[in-house]
Amino acid sequence: MTSYFDRTEFLRGVRHGLPFLLVVGPFALLFGVVATEAGLPVVQTLAFSVVVIAGAAQFTALQLMAENAPTVVVIASALTVNLRLAMYSASITPYFGALPFWRRAFVAYGLVDQSYALAIIEFEKRSGLSLGQKFSYFLGSITPVFPAWYAATLVGALVGQAIPPSFALDFAVPITFLAMIGPMLRTKAHVLAAVVSVITALIFAFLPWNLGLMMAAAAGMITGAEVERQAEKARDSK
Template sequence: MNTAVDGAAPRLHMAREFWAGVRAELPLIVGVFPFGLIYGVVAISSGMPASAAQAMSSIVFAGSAQFASAQLVAGGVPTLVLVMTIFILNLRHALYSASIAPYTKHLSTLWKAGLSYLLTDEAYAVTILNYEREGDNTYRHWFFLGAGLALWTFWQISTAAGIFLGTVIPADWSLDFAAALTFIAMTLPLLRDRASVAAAVAAGVVAVLAYPLPYKLGLVAAAFAGIVTGMLVEGKRR
């Protein structure tokens, strides 16, 4: 891996990165697929038209916001409340955007616009790990594209399956736990030093304590607690 210049054609590097991104995303897709199915079922039962339920998976493309929307549609809230809920639930993506930004700086506006659309929790998770590896970053936006498109494709398919089959995967399969386990597998390699361990523990504790906060703000509070803790620990050791 990461042989920067080995004489191979750029096209080969692009394809290699793209498919590496697809492969890295696959375990997450296993975890996400049942969510897409269940979202489709919930959206329909909330009274959302099938066309809107499906369109939401491509226009908003964010699981937690889509689940919340389905609930709010069932409750018949005003349009503005629904919009603000989607916005606040998705604020965490600004953190991902900031985290990815240094690596996408050299790309064209079209690439930036396209990759931003694909910047979900799951695509971010594998993409940032790839960017943070040692080695040549020239073609790693293709990895991002592969991971993002793979997730996008399966999210649309799982939503459609949920809408049209109207069935739920039996809860006792616990397939959604695969997503949590995948997050564990991705977090462990990041805990390289004392500061990042401190960041992870602080964020985890705050995430649990602040869970009751509305609009998933607990996750935002946790992220900030982790970042500040990590910086403090790092600062002390300098």
């Protein structure tokens, strides 16, 4: 019988996941505060974080809901922000595709920016890991992060305005993504896709309901795919 738990790899994942607490805590606190200020009850705020567990999409949806945007726009915007998770899933499938269904479902639930960044770098660096060791590492990487996300969301929802503005919790959002994206910009396609998406988002920032963000995501993906296609074409011609 295949063992899907390796204590050494689990603890290694926990160690690697711990630094993310520095940004996950403030990020979740901020969401809890903003959600309750927008009128969501504490229970709904916590459920939002437990069920969706995708901070950027949660903030996007919440902002649009507060602006009374059409439901279809709220859903489309949240899905656009989370579209990167579909790409994460495709990227990480070769490492977890052989897992039993319920374990794959658990990985799908736990696949967030932090866990993906840690897993993909670790698995590429240590190609000899077994399936059980990979699953254990992934499980360890989310063990410190997820409970902290839930707890900080609840604290933010309960405390709300009692958190001084001087704490500047919103710093956690950009720092989190910069810390994760920076090391992953390893190819020309990655860099150009990032540059094009940023420029597009800035150009169309005037559009309502975050529609510029959807355009930026599409432009970035098209750019990355085209650069990869041209690179592959050049390799084949040699």
